[in-house]
Structure formats: C-alpha cells, structure tokens
C-alpha cells in the first residue's frame with residue numbers, strides 16, 4: 001500500500017542528489033510531486049524521468065516563493081532540501097569559509113540559500129497547509145548543524161539555524177492547533193554531486209573519498225536513497241505524532257566523539 005497516496009509534495013533543490021532521490025521516493029509512494037530547482041534544465045530532466053511536475057524556484061528569492069504560492073496554493077508535504085556549502089564556484093579556487101577569512105558576501109550567499117530559503121519555505125508551507133490544517137514540513141539540515149566546522153563556518157551556522165527554526169515552526173503550528181508537523185534530517189557524508197569539488201577527478205579520488213569516511217563508524221558514504229527513506233517516513237501519516245524532532249543519518253558519527261574511550 002503506497003504511503004503517500006493523495007498527497008501533494010514539493011521538494012526544493014530536487015534536480016539532483018538528495019532532493020531528486022526524495023522526489024523519486026515520494027512518486028513511488030503515490031504522491032503528486034513537484035520538483036523545483038533554480039537549475040531549470042536539470043530540474044526539468046529529473047521531473048520528466050520520475051513523472052513529476054517541474055517549477056522554477058530559487059529558494060533565496062521571495063518573489064519566486066510568491067509565484068509558487070500562486071501556482072501551488074494547497075500542499076501536504078514540503079521538503080526544504082536546497083542547500084549550498086559555498087564551495088560550489090567553478091571559477092578558480094574555492095573561497096575561504098573559515099571564521100577568520102570568510103568574506104561577508106560569501107557568508108551571506110550561503111545563508112541566503114540555506115537559512116533564508118528554509119524560512120521562506122516554511123512560511124509558504126504553513127499558509128498552503130492551513131486549509132486542511134495538516135501537513136509535514138521536512139527541513140534538510142546537516143550533521144554540520146550540530147557541531148562546529150572550522151573550514152565551513154557559514155554552512156555550519158546556516159544548518160544550525162535550520163535545526164532551530166524547525167523547532168520554532170513545530171511549536172508555532174502545534175500552538176495554532178494545526179496538525180502541521182516540522183522536523184529536520186541531519187545527514188553526514190551522502191554521496192551526491194555536492195562532494196565533487198572536494199573529491200576532484202584526479203587519481204587520488206578514491207583515496208580522498210576513503211579519507212572522508214575513515215572516522216565514520218560505518219566507514220562508508222551514505223546514499224541519497226537512504227535519506228529519502230527517512231523523508232518518506234516523516235512525510236507519511238505514520239509520523240503523525242512526530243514534530244520538532246531531529247533525525248541524524250550519519251553512519252554513527254554523532255553517537256560518539258573523537259575523544260570517545262576505545
């Protein structure tokens with residue numbers, strides 16, 4: 001029995017990676033899915049592949065969210081997935097993102113997508129879910145929202161903002177007497193195109209990949225489909241009493257610490 005039959009779901013940043021896997025899993029569970037992304041070409045291709053609808057959405061743009069509110073006035077599930085690390089730029093070396101050298105412009109660019117985008121998404125979703133008085137908002141934060149990341153200050157701070165805003169939205173909706181739930185998912189290393197700038201395509205690619213997960217208890221990258229499985233659960237009515245919570249999916253990293261006794 002499909003778990004999301006009759007539900008309308010919108011996923012941001014769904015052209016590829018985790019967002020695309022979530023959109024695909026939602027379609028498989030019977031939902032009407034709207035794939036959105038700022039990359040129209042890739043977004044359209046993904047939507048076509050999985051039999052979903054595509055709409056343009058740059059999550060940092062209030063005007064784009066307004067257009068979404070007009071095109072999709074009623075919604076059951078929103079996944080605020082679009083996110084950037086700040087290392088995506090293809091022109092030259094990646095910018096510094098440590099707290100001593102990061103520029104204000106680079107800091108703000110990461111927050112514009114990650115934190116502003118999630119705030120705008122939640123605001124839209126509460127309005128679009130009010131008519132039925134129920135729904136599920138899923139915010140994709142990160143392991144980086146729970147610990148400090150010295151070389152990715154804006155990313156870590158923005159993901160911490162998402163973690164906290166999730167709880168505010170959950171409490172606000174419950175306080176309004178709405179069955180609109182809001183939860184966050186905290187992945188660690190999930191093998192998606194986001195990792196390309198860090199892995200490179202040189203002969204040491206495999207070794208670099210292995211090094212990134214050497215300290216992960218399960219010693220491997222996670223797969224986007226594994227994150228999508230959690231999103232399906234949170235989106236479904238099985239999670240009707242789950243709100244304001246945070247689910248880590250990190251191969252066991254946050255179960256311990258670097259100083260854990262052996």
Ligand SMILES: NC(=O)c1ccc[n+]([C@@H]2O[C@H](COP(=O)([O-])OP(=O)(O)OC[C@H]3O[C@@H](n4cnc5c(N)ncnc54)[C@H](O)[C@@H]3O)[C@@H](O)[C@H]2O)c1
Pocket residue numbers: 012013014015016017018019036037038039057058059060081082083084113117140141142143186187188189190191192193194195
């Ligand atoms: N991959 C990981 O290891 C990992 C770990 C923790 C958290 N996450 C989070 O999961 C989410 C998805 O990551 P991914 O690895 O699939 O990334 P990705 O880079 O593979 O895909 C991100 C997608 O978001 C889109 N996007 C970027 N900025 C946007 C904007 N302003 N508006 C709309 N779309 C935009 C991109 O076009 C792309 O299609 C992100 O929020 C990321 O921070 C990923």
